[in-house]
Amino acid sequence: MLNKYARAFFTRVLTPFAAFLLRRGVSPDAVTLIGTAGVVAGALVFFPRGEFFWGTIVITLFVFSDLVDGNMARQAGISSRWGAFLDSTLDRVADSAIFGGFALWYAGRGDDDVLCAVAIFCLASGQVVSYTKARGESIGLPVAVNGLVERAERLVISLVAAGLAGLHAFGVPGIEVLLPIALWIVAVGSAVTLGQRVVTVRRESAEADAAAAGGGGAAS
Numbered sequence: 001m002l003n004k005y006a007r008a009f010f011t012r013v014l015t016p017f018a019a020f021l022l023r024r025g026v027s028p029d030a031v032t033l034i035g036t037a038g039v040v041a042g043a044l045v046f047f048p049r050g051e052f053f054w055g056t057i058v059i060t061l062f063v064f065s066d067l068v069d070g071n072m073a074r075q076a077g078i079s080s081r082w083g084a085f086l087d088s089t090l091d092r093v094a095d096s097a098i099f100g101g102f103a104l105w106y107a108g109r110g111d112d113d114v115l116c117a118v119a120i121f122c123l124a125s126g127q128v129v130s131y132t133k134a135r136g137e138s139i140g141l142p143v144a145v146n147g148l149v150e151r152a153e154r155l156v157i158s159l160v161a162a163g164l165a166g167l168h169a170f171g172v173p174g175i176e177v178l179l180p181i182a183l184w185i186v187a188v189g190s191a192v193t194l195g196q197r198v199v200t201v202r203r204e205s206a207e208a209d210a211a212a213a214g215g216g217g218a219a220s
């Protein structure tokens with residue numbers, strides 16, 4: 001949903017910045033790499049220590065690089081298969097660090113086995129949700145569904161909650177409960193999204209196999 005409705009807005013807002021970076025000789029790949037490094041550092045330095053406010057601030061500063069790199073590549077007319085691969089692969093790295101950071105907190109001083117397991121579930125299910133699309137597309141299917149909770153939703157729900165939960169350290173009472181709520185929402189939403197994508201791939205592959213059989217050839 002965010003990908004559909006918010007992307008156009010952020011493209012408009014970030015285009016001048018992307019053009020500025022291009023003029024300074026910065027490459028889209030450099031933005032992809034530096035953005036991912038910043039997200040990973042923010043997540044793994046701050047979250048395991050329970051410093052959710054500062055972790056979220058650092059991650060937010062870097063995570064928008066994922067919208068800038070593609071914008072730069074398109075403006076410069078240098079979108080490439082390599083860039084698409086690098087972008088998607090490093091998305092998986094960044095997501096692992098964010099949900100891994102939450103899991104490390106709950107495994108340590110956060111001291112909550114259930115929430116540690118929920119965070120690990122968010123990490124794993126997010127990766128599998130993305131994999132369903134990548135694998136479906138690699139076998140020639142359109143995978144014409146995004147589902148309830150895509151990557152942008154996973155990030156916005158968990159980071160907004162983490163940022164607000166971090167205000168607990170500044171004396172705001174009761175607000176830390178937002179992070180567990182967000183993790184449960186992302187976990188359930190990711191499971192639903194996984195189901196939506198698997199059902200779609202199942203239907204599309206049956207249709208493609210039937211079309212291939214009708215045309216006298218078998219699909220591999």
Ligand SMILES: CCCCCCCC/C=C\CCCCCCCC(=O)OC[C@H](COP(=O)(O)O[C@@H]1[C@H](O)[C@H](OP(=O)(O)O)[C@@H](O)[C@H](O)[C@H]1O)OC(=O)CCCCCCC/C=C\CCCCCCCC
Pocket residue numbers: 002003004006007010056057060063064066067087088089091126129130131133134149150151152155156159160163164167
């Ligand atoms: C006192 C307050 C404290 C709190 C302060 C901080 C609050 C700020 C909190 C959060 C900000 C979060 C921002 C998150 C931005 C996410 C941007 C992003 O990375 O989007 C990426 C996404 C997808 O891009 P791609 O096409 O490159 O990626 C594909 C995708 O990953 C596929 O995954 P799948 O969906 O299948 O699982 C992969 O399959 C594929 O491989 C991969 O290529 O881009 C978009 O979706 C575009 C839309 C982005 C919309 C961002 C909206 C941000 C909105 C609000 C944030 C501000 C909220 C402020 C709240 C303040 C609270 C007090």
Ligand SMILES: Nc1ccn([C@@H]2O[C@H](COP(=O)(O)O)[C@@H](O)[C@H]2O)c(=O)n1
Pocket residue numbers: 028029030032066067068069070071073074078079080081082083084085086087
């Ligand atoms: N280093 C990069 C990063 C991205 N691309 C191209 O942009 C597409 C992704 O666009 P986003 O707005 O989602 O970032 C990607 O599929 C590539 O075509 C690139 O070329 N180099």
Ligand SMILES: [Mg+2]
Pocket residue numbers: 065066067068069070087
């Ligand atoms: Mg990107």
Ligand SMILES: [Mg+2]
Pocket residue numbers: 066087088091
């Ligand atoms: Mg990306």
